Amino acid sequence: MILFQIIFTIFIIIVLLKTISRFRGKEINFAWLLSWVIFWLLAEMVVLSPNVSDQLAHAVGIGRGADLVIYASLALLFFFFFRLLTQFEKQKREITKLTRKISLLEVKK
Numbered sequence: 001m002i003l004f005q006i007i008f009t010i011f012i013i014i015v016l017l018k019t020i021s022r023f024r025g026k027e028i029n030f031a032w033l034l035s036w037v038i039f040w041l042l043a044e045m046v047v048l049s050p051n052v053s054d055q056l057a058h059a060v061g062i063g064r065g066a067d068l069v070i071y072a073s074l075a076l077l078f079f080f081f082f083r084l085l086t087q088f089e090k091q092k093r094e095i096t097k098l099t100r101k102i103s104l105l106e107v108k109k
Contacts, residue, residue: 008047
């Protein structure tokens with residue numbers, strides 16, 4: 001096992017423990033817990049056995065496993081960014097509605 005594999009494995013264990021802790025603290029739901037656990041276990045699989053990503057890449061028509069990992073990571077990042085953006089916009093609309101309701105209640109007083 002090379003140094004990078006050891007360091008990354010320790011990092012993944014710490015992240016998984018933090019993720020489980022956040023689930024227990026009800027900061028994330030079970031679906032997010034499961035998603036993150038699967039993500040980090042797949043990352044660990046690629047770190048411990050880089051040939052797996054090469055085989056997957058060739059199966060989907062991409063030349064190198066590293067390229068597949070980058071493409072998949074970018075797709076996930078854009079998905080999460082989109083999800084955060086839509087949640088932010090929803091919160092803005094809710095805050096605007098609440099502000100209007102509070103203003104109308106104060107005017108009536």
